[in-house]
Every structure is written in C-alpha cells, then in structure tokens.
Amino acid sequence: MTNPIEDIEKANVILITGSNTTENHPVLSSFVKRAVTRKGAKLIVVDPRRIPIVNFASCWLRQNLGTDVAWINGMMHVIIKEGLYDEAYVESRTVGLEDLKKAVERYTPEYVEKVSGIPKEDLVAAARLYASAKAASILYAMGITQHICGTDNVKSLANLAMLCGNVGIEGGGVNPLRGQNNVQGACDMGSLPDVFTGYQRVADPALREKMAKAWGVKSLPEKPGITVMEMMDSAHEGKLKGLYIIGENPLLSDPDLKHARASLDKLDFLVVQDIFLTETARVADVVLPSTSFAEKDGTFTNTERKVQRIRKAVDPPGEAREDWKILCDLSARMGYPMNYGNVEAVMAEIREVTPSYCGINYERLEREGIHWPCPGTEHPGTPCLHVDQFSCGLGVFHAIEWVPPAEVPDQHYPLYLTTGRVLYQYHTGTMTMKSDGLNELAPECFVEISPADARKYGLGDGEKIKVSSRRGEIEAKARISDKAVDGTVFVPFHYAEGAANELTNTALDPVALIPELKVCAVRIEKV
Amino acid sequence: MKREEEAMESKNILVIDGNEYAFDPGETILEVARRNGIDIPTLCWMKRASPTGACRVCVVEVEGARNLVASCAAPAAPNMVVRTQTPAVMRARRLNIELLLASGQHNCLVQDLDMDSWTDSQLRSMETKEHHDLCPAYGDCRLQELAIKYQVRGCRFAPLDVRHEIETVNPFIVRDLSRCILCGRCVQACNEIQVNNAISFGYRGTRAKIVAKGDRALKDSDCVFCGECVQACPVGALVLTQDMDGNGRVKGETKLVRTTCSYCGVGCQMYLHVRKGRIVRVTGVEGVGPNHGSLCVKGRFGYHFVHDPERLKTPLIRENGTFREATWEEALTVVAEKLNRIKKADGPDAIAVLASARITNEENYVAQKFTRAVIGTNNVDHCARL
Ligand code: SF4
Ligand code: SF4
Numbered sequence: 001m002t003n004p005i006e007d008i009e010k011a012n013v014i015l016i017t018g019s020n021t022t023e024n025h026p027v028l029s030s031f032v033k034r035a036v037t038r039k040g041a042k043l044i045v046v047d048p049r050r051i052p053i054v055n056f057a058s059c060w061l062r063q064n065l066g067t068d069v070a071w072i073n074g075m076m077h078v079i080i081k082e083g084l085y086d087e088a089y090v091e092s093r094t095v096g097l098e099d100l101k102k103a104v105e106r107y108t109p110e111y112v113e114k115v116s117g118i119p120k121e122d123l124v125a126a127a128r129l130y131a132s133a134k135a136a137s138i139l140y141a142m143g144i145t146q147h148i149c150g151t152d153n154v155k156s157l158a159n160l161a162m163l164c165g166n167v168g169i170e171g172g173g174v175n176p177l178r179g180q181n182n183v184q185g186a187c188d189m190g191s192l193p194d195v196f197t198g199y200q201r202v203a204d205p206a207l208r209e210k211m212a213k214a215w216g217v218k219s220l221p222e223k224p225g226i227t228v229m230e231m232m233d234s235a236h237e238g239k240l241k242g243l244y245i246i247g248e249n250p251l252l253s254d255p256d257l258k259h260a261r262a263s264l265d266k267l268d269f270l271v272v273q274d275i276f277l278t279e280t281a282r283v284a285d286v287v288l289p290s291t292s293f294a295e296k297d298g299t300f301t302n303t304e305r306k307v308q309r310i311r312k313a314v315d316p317p318g319e320a321r322e323d324w325k326i327l328c329d330l331s332a333r334m335g336y337p338m339n340y341g342n343v344e345a346v347m348a349e350i351r352e353v354t355p356s357y358c359g360i361n362y363e364r365l366e367r368e369g370i371h372w373p374c375p376g377t378e379h380p381g382t383p384c385l386h387v388d389q390f391s392c393g394l395g396v397f398h399a400i401e402w403v404p405p406a407e408v409p410d411q412h413y414p415l416y417l418t419t420g421r422v423l424y425q426y427h428t429g430t431m432t433m434k435s436d437g438l439n440e441l442a443p444e445c446f447v448e449i450s451p452a453d454a455r456k457y458g459l460g461d462g463e464k465i466k467v468s469s470r471r472g473e474i475e476a477k478a479r480i481s482d483k484a485v486d487g488t489v490f491v492p493f494h495y496a497e498g499a500a501n502e503l504t505n506t507a508l509d510p511v512a513l514i515p516e517l518k519v520c521a522v523r524i525e526k527v
Numbered sequence: 528m529k530r531e532e533e534a535m536e537s538k539n540i541l542v543i544d545g546n547e548y549a550f551d552p553g554e555t556i557l558e559v560a561r562r563n564g565i566d567i568p569t570l571c572w573m574k575r576a577s578p579t580g581a582c583r584v585c586v587v588e589v590e591g592a593r594n595l596v597a598s599c600a601a602p603a604a605p606n607m608v609v610r611t612q613t614p615a616v617m618r619a620r621r622l623n624i625e626l627l628l629a630s631g632q633h634n635c636l637v638q639d640l641d642m643d644s645w646t647d648s649q650l651r652s653m654e655t656k657e658h659h660d661l662c663p664a665y666g667d668c669r670l671q672e673l674a675i676k677y678q679v680r681g682c683r684f685a686p687l688d689v690r691h692e693i694e695t696v697n698p699f700i701v702r703d704l705s706r707c708i709l710c711g712r713c714v715q716a717c718n719e720i721q722v723n724n725a726i727s728f729g730y731r732g733t734r735a736k737i738v739a740k741g742d743r744a745l746k747d748s749d750c751v752f753c754g755e756c757v758q759a760c761p762v763g764a765l766v767l768t769q770d771m772d773g774n775g776r777v778k779g780e781t782k783l784v785r786t787t788c789s790y791c792g793v794g795c796q797m798y799l800h801v802r803k804g805r806i807v808r809v810t811g812v813e814g815v816g817p818n819h820g821s822l823c824v825k826g827r828f829g830y831h832f833v834h835d836p837e838r839l840k841t842p843l844i845r846e847n848g849t850f851r852e853a854t855w856e857e858a859l860t861v862v863a864e865k866l867n868r869i870k871k872a873d874g875p876d877a878i879a880v881l882a883s884a885r886i887t888n889e890e891n892y893v894a895q896k897f898t899r900a901v902i903g904t905n906n907v908d909h910c911a912r913l
C-alpha cells in the first residue's frame with residue numbers, strides 16, 4: 001500500500017475494486033465501514049458480485065468480467081472532459097498527460113457501457129464523485145491483478161489516482177491488499193527471480209558484486225530466474241529437474257491443476273517443506289516438517305509495509321524444525337555453512353544489505369512495527385509513500401488500451417467463472433479446515449449462481465451440479481444468491497473436493513506473469 | 528508543552544481534584560483525567576466508540592451541576608471544577624455497582640463474602656477442580672474487579688429474576704444473557720467498531736435484552752463471528768465456547784505471547800494465550816495498529832491447526848511409492864545429494880526454489896540466499912501471484 005491502513009478513515013471517497021474486502025481483509029474492511037458510517041466518507045464499489053461491502057456503497061458499478069481498463073479509462077475520460085482533474089498536481093508532479101488524454105479519448109461513457117455493461121450515468125456519477133474528493137483512497141486486490149491485463153489494470157488505477165492528485169497525500173493512495181500474511185515480506189526479501197532484497201536487481205553488476213561480497217561467494221548468477229508459472233511449464237517440458245517447495249500448495253492454488261500435477265510428476269526430485277501433508281507434499285520425494293507461526297520468532301511485513309514481530313509461543317510438534325534452520329543445515333551439507341545463532345542475526349544481515357530495511361531491528365519492533373523504507377535507526381519509518389515526490393522523480397501516466405480476457409464465453413462454454421475466497425476459510429484450507437467452528441460455518445465447496453441463471457438451468461438451491469471448462473471439471477452444490485451477477489458463476493478455491501483450479505486458465509499477464517484466475521469460460525449441467 | 532500553551536491562550540483549562548489541566552476542545556473529562564494519570568473507573572466506556580453513559584460507574588462531581596456527571600460522556604469545559612474522589616462519588620459508584628450485580632445471575636462469590644474471606648476463597652477455589660460451578664469469566668470480570676475494589680459486599684437488592692436461556696448453538700460463542708448488565712459494549716463493538724451491525728438493544732424495561740436481528744441465535748443472524756463483542760464484554764455474558772469447559776479463563780495460569788496473525792495481509796497484532804504448552808485463546812492487542820484490538824474470525828478462532836494431530840512430526844522419504852519416516856540426518860543427506868547431482872548434471876538452472884508468503888522475512892531471506900549463493904540460480908519465487 002502507498003498509504004497506511006489508518007489513512008482509510010481519513011479519506012473522503014474510497015474506491016474499492018477487485019477486493020471482497022469484508023471477507024478477505026475483514027479488519028481492514030472495518031476501517032472502510034467506519035469511514036462511511038462515522039466519518040461521512042462516500043464509497044464507490046466496482047465489482048460484478050454483490051459482495052457485502054456493497055451495502056455501504058453510495059455507488060456500485062457492476063462491470064463485466066475483465067473490463068477494468070475500460071471503465072477506469074472511462075472515468076478518466078469524464079474527469080478530463082469535465083476538467084475535474086487536479087491541474088496543479090498533474091503539472092508539477094507528473095508527465096505524460098497528453099498521451100493519457102489521447103488514449104482515453106475514445107472511452108466515452110457510451111462506449112464503456114457497451115464494453116463493460118456499466119450504465120453511462122453511473123460511470124459519470126462515479127467519476128464526478130471520485131474527482132470531487134479532497135482525498136480519495138483506492139483499494140484493490142486479486143480481482144484486479146489476476147487477469148492477463150493485471151499489470152495494465154494496476155497502472156490504470158495509478159493513472160486515475162495521479163490524475164486527481166491522490167498519490168502521496170494523507171487519506172489517498174493506490175493500495176493493494178495482499179492476500180497472504182507475508183506476501184509483502186517475501187517480495188521485500190528477494191524471493192523473486194529478478195531481485196535481491198529490497199528490489200535490488202540481479203541484473204545490476206554492482207549489486208551482484210555487493211551481495212557476493214556480503215555472502216562471501218565469488219560470484220552470483222546474473223540471469224534472472226523463472227517465475228512460479230514458468231517453473232511449472234519448465235518442469236512439464238523436462239527442463240526443470242529439481243524443485244524445492246516451502247510452505248506452498250500449488251496443487252490446489254495453481255490454475256489448471258491437471259497441468260500442474262503433470263508438471264510435478266515429471267520432476268526428478270521434489271522436496272516439500274510444510275507443516276501438513278498437503279496435496280503437494282503427497283507427491284514429493286522428501287517431506288520436511290517445519291514449524292507454524294506460533295512456534296518461532298521472526299518478522300512478517302504486512303500489506304501497508306509494516307514490519308512486525310512474531311514470537312514463539314509453543315514448542316513445535318515432534319521433530320519439526322524452523323524453515324530457516326532446515327535451510328541452514330542443508331546449506332552446510334552442500335558446502336556453504338550459514339551460521340546464524342538466531343533469527344535476530346538473520347535480520348542483522350538483512351539490514352546490512354537492504355537499504356529500505358536498514359533502520360529496522362528487533363529492539364525497535366518490540367512495541368510496534370515500522371513501515372519501510374526505514375533508512376536508519378533514527379528514522380521513524382515511512383507510512384505514506386511518494387509524499388514530496390515519486391520514488392522515481394515524476395509520476396508517469398501510461399496510455400493503456402483495453403483488451404478482452406483470454407477466454408470469453410461461447411456456445412460450448414457459455415458462462416463466465418470467477419474464483420475467490422470466503423470469510424471462514426483461508427487459501428487452500430490447510431490451516432482453517434482444522435477448526436471445527438470454521439468448517440461448520442463454511443463446510444464445503446459451492447457454485448454461486450444468480451437466481452435468473454438458476455431458473456434458466458432449472459436448478460434448485462443446494463442441488464449438485466457439474467461445472468466444466470476446457471481444462472477440467474468439478475462437482476459442487478449450487479448456491480442461488482443475489483451476490484452473483486447473471487452470466488457469471490463464482491467458486492471458492494479453498495477446497496480440494498471441488499477444486500476451482502481444475503477449471504481455471506493459465507493464460508498469463510505478459511509482465512507480472514500472473515495467471516488469469518479471475519476469468520474463464522465454463523458450462524454447467526445437472527448431475 | 529504545546530498543548531498547555533495553546534490551552535492557556537484559549538483558556539481551555541479545567542480543575543480536577545485541585546489541579547489545573549489543559550484540554551483539547553472535544554475531550555471528555557475522562558480523557559483528560561486518564562491522560563494525566565487520574566484514575567476514574569469505567570465499565571461501559573469503550574475507547575474507539577461513542578460513549579453511551581449506560582453504567583454510571585464513572586461518575587464525578589462537577590461544581591455547579593445538580594447531579595453527578597458521567598465523566599466518559601461529559602465534555603471538558605473551561606473553568607470546570609471536577610472532583611473524582613468525594614464521599615458522594617464513592618457512594619454513587621458503589622451503589623451503581625451493586626445495582627449492576629443485582630441485575631443478573633452474578634453468582635460468583637463476590638456477592639456474599641467480605642474482602643478477606645473472598646480472597647481466601649478465591650485462592651482455595653482455584654486449587655480445586657470445581658471451576659465449573661463458577662461463572663466462566665471468574666477472575667477475568669470487570670464487574671467483579673470493581674466490586675472488590677469498591678468493597679461492594681452482600682447484596683442489598685434481591686437479584687432480579689432475569690432468566691434467559693443460555694445460547695450454546697453457535698460456533699465459538701456462548702451467550703448467557705442472564706449475566707448481562709446491559710452495558711452496551713458488545714453493541715458498540717459490533718456496530719461502531721467492526722460495523723457488522725448484527726446485534727442491538729431489544730425489548731424494553733425489565734425485558735431489555737441484547738438481541739441479534741429478530742431475537743435469533745447469532746448463527747442465524749448477520750453475525751460473522753469476529754468475536755469483537757466477546758472481547759468487549761466486561762462480564763460473563765458473552766463467553767467463548769472453549770472457556771465453558773470448567774477451566775474458566777482465570778488469569779495467571781496463562782502466559783500471553785504477543786505476535787502477528789498468520790492469515791491475511793492486514794497483519795493484526797494478537798496475543799496467544801498459552802496454557803500448559805497449548806494455545807487456548809487469542810485476543811487482539813489494544814492500543815496499537817493496525818487493528819487496535821480487533822480481529823476477525825480466522826485470526827481469533829482459526830488457531831486449532833497449530834495443535835492438530837495431523838501436523839508433520841518427522842521427515843518423510845518416498846521409497847517404492849510410499850513414505851517412510853526418516854531422521855533429519857537421512858533426509859537432509861538425500862536432499863543435499865540429489866540437489867548436488869542435478870546441479871552437476873544439468874546445471875543450477877535445472878533447480879528452482881518456491882519460497883513462501885507464509886514464512887517469515889528471515890526465512891525468505893535465507894531461502895533466496897540458499898538459492899542464489901548455494902545452488903547458484905535465480906530460480907526463486909513464491910506464490911504471491913496466486
Ligand atoms: S461476533 Fe462480531 S459480528 Fe457477531 S455479534 Fe459479536 S461483534 Fe457482532
Ligand atoms: S452482553 Fe456483555 S457487553 Fe453486551 S450488554 Fe451485556 S454485559 Fe454488556
């Protein structure tokens with residue numbers, strides 16, 4: 001997030017898109033709801049599903065799946081045409097307005113209505129509302145990024161925010177809500193194929209040299225590595241031979257599970273390090289038992305870039321060991337001893353090689369976390385990014401064109417499928433499904449379908465149906481709900497039984513290489 | 528002392544117990560007092576919600592006012608003269624506490640015994656196994672605490688005969704509204720803090736009761752089981768199912784460990800309550816961000832996986848298609864050999880590491896360092912994109 005969570009309550013207008021906030025980030029959603037009910041903020045929700053936060057919205061736009069760039073361009077079209085943008089801000093802090101103007105020229109409310117299904121009056125009203133705010137905050141999640149055009153979607157939102165002078169101010173910002181607890185931290189720490197910690201590029205010889213020196217090795221590989229989706233493909237082609245998976249369960253979370261299974265099958269050697277024998281661990285050659293968050297010390301970095309402590313509360317079961325210790329032991333066996341006395345020593349090294357974490361140590365984190373960038377131990381941290389200027393100088397507007405999703409309904413697969421989570425379960429369910437109460441509240445997979453579509457297919461609530469796509473099929477009970485929009489069904493991806501990702505598409509965003517989990521074409525039938 | 532200077536100029540000064548204090552416009556008497564270390568007891572007041580003035584335990588004397596004033600709801604005013612410890616104040620607080628105790632089934636020992644023997648008996652009962660005869664909030668009840676502090680003993684008022692059936696059909700939460708003192712904290716927590724709008728005051732007069740929509744069980748209402756109301760309830764009216772096992776939630780036996788929630792990216796700050804090596808309860812940490820005490824259903828109740836019998840306890844090695852248990856020595860040797868062999872035969876780029884958004888920063892750091900410095904490839908990623 002560019003802004004801290006607390007800032008949400010300081011916004012006059014909040015725009016939420018691609019985020020089922022109350023179910024996926026419940027405590028954060030209460031900031032939104034308080035802003036609306038107690039601070040008089042106005043909420044715009046752009047989401048095809050009637051998600052619970054819609055109850056608090058003064059403006060709800062229901063776009064067709066995969067048409068985000070179109071409506072965002074449409075809003076900017078209106079804002080520019082009516083002269084509602086923040087001229088002073090755009091003048092002093094950004095470049096590329098002319099390109100943007102040209103690009104959004106043809107996204108008239110009429111055209112956008114045709115593409116996105118959003119009534120033109122509603123689009124105009126939302127645009128005016130957003131532009132009228134002194135401070136407007138944009139919140140988004142996987143519903144924006146898990147598309148072939150995910151990167152474009154994000155850039156478009158940034159365009160919109162900059163156009164109205166909402167980046168770098170209190171209560172504003174473009175704020176991605178991270179789905180998993182330490183996504184931010186995993187990225188910050190360089191668990192990415194092209195960067196070391198703090199987004200330092202591996203392609204930069206000076207940075208490589210610096211890291212090699214710090215780590216006491218002669219040289220470090222120069223070529224950026226492959227991403228998780230490429231790993232699967234590369235394994236499938238027989239190029240990747242060995243895979244070491246730590247705490248992830250791709251055999252439930254990856255799109256097109258048939259392909260994922262076949263890929264892992266082809267590996268010569270698969271190690272899985274986890275706390276449970278997950279679907280993925282079951283096909284491993286070696287399984288290493290690791291510890292849960294309650295059994296170790298360390299830090300997580302949350303979605304607002306706040307580095308916070310976790311602390312050991314109980315002993316691990318049996319011989320389970322901490323992930324870092326396992327890796328250090330293994331490393332020693334492979335001829336490179338890593339001798340850290342404890343995790344604090346690891347943090348000390350992180351601090352040395354990572355400018356943005358430079359001022360962070362456990363002593364400072366004792367009572368409360370710190371937002372990076374934190375360039376020194378005297379520095380208070382940076383809750384709000386880009387205050388005086390963008391980290392790269394001027395903010396750049398990107399001219400972006402809308403492209404349709406990779407797969408659209410046709411006569412064989414006439415419905416859209418979108419996937420997501422429910423409040424009472426988490427990700428692939430390995431953790432939440434161990435609590436009886438949570439299972440009682442969300443026991444099994446379902447296919448959410450609109451009342452009109454249910455009538456069309458002659459379905460009753462709770463009736464078992466088969467959903468199939470070009471890649472696979474699942475069976476689950478129909479849940480007739482006015483949350484769903486006509487023509488689109490929703491399936492949560494937590495459940496191994498009725499795994500939504502048997503159906504989803506691996507088509508990738510060309511830049512971020514994120515698969516299009518949020519849209520594919522399916523058909524349904526009674527069983 | 529910027530506040531003091533500004534206050535002097537604008538005359539935003541009041542007197543509490545003989546001393547002058549500056550205040551910001553809009554601050555209540557209670558807030559000014561607390562900020563300056565003056566103790567005023569409260570029961571219904573909640574930090575992040577608007578005051579309701581329901582319990583009147585926080586009353587103080589204000590010069591010129593005809594009645595005692597609820598300090599949690601009364602704004603500070605220039606030249607106000609406040610007294611927090613007068614006999615009238617003490618009497619009123621004691622009376623209010625007594626009335627609250629008498630308003631429901633507060634059958635904890637506090638009603639019948641004097642101070643010393645109460646303490647003795649508390650100690651004695653903690654040694655016995657008969658905890659289940661006590662209120663499950665025993666030892667962790669704000670009303671009980673206040674009753675002791677203000678030496679409210681016997682029961683001058685016969686307890687009202689309010690009997691609501693105890694509601695045990697919900698997951699996680701038991702509602703025993705016979706112990707409810709109608710302080711309204713749960714309603715504030717649900718409606719003003721979490722804004723789930725699931726519960727409200729229902730009925731009137733002696734039938735008054737906190738109800739979920741249509742006076743139904745929580746599980747059939749809009750409740751999303753965030754548990755904020757349970758954390759807010761000062762007595763034993765809202766308790767966790769897990770605390771109904773007779774062990775109560777007596778303080779002292781449990782160790783509190785502060786940590787960060789391991790589910791979504793909000794990163795709520797929480798206490799794990801650990802008893803005999805097991806997590807028995809989770810509460811939100813008040814007073815710090817990002818959550819200021821709030822949690823959601825997953826953070827508060829989704830901890831059972833930690834002690835699940837299916838947790839992996841030893842390394843496993845696949846042999847002839849099935850797993851066998853192995854020692855660390857064996858398992859690590861196999862992994863090291865295999866990885867070395869692939870590295871030699873097909874080059875480091877034939878190996879990849881999938882680190883994780885679930886493990887710590889330190890562990891991710893070690894994982895990518897292992898991949899780059901030991902294996903010699905940049906093939907490291909995690910599942911953030913999924
Ligand atoms: S658990 Fe949460 S939603 Fe349910 S009544 Fe309590 S505060 Fe409201
Ligand atoms: S249930 Fe608890 S918090 Fe709610 S009104 Fe009754 S005593 Fe107060």
Ligand code: SF4
Pocket residue numbers: 025026027028788789790791792793794795818821822823824825826827
């Ligand atoms: S308590 Fe809920 S909202 Fe908070 S971090 Fe955990 S899962 Fe997220």
Ligand code: FES
Pocket residue numbers: 568569570571572579580581582583584585586597598599600
């Ligand atoms: S705390 Fe002030 S009236 Fe209850």
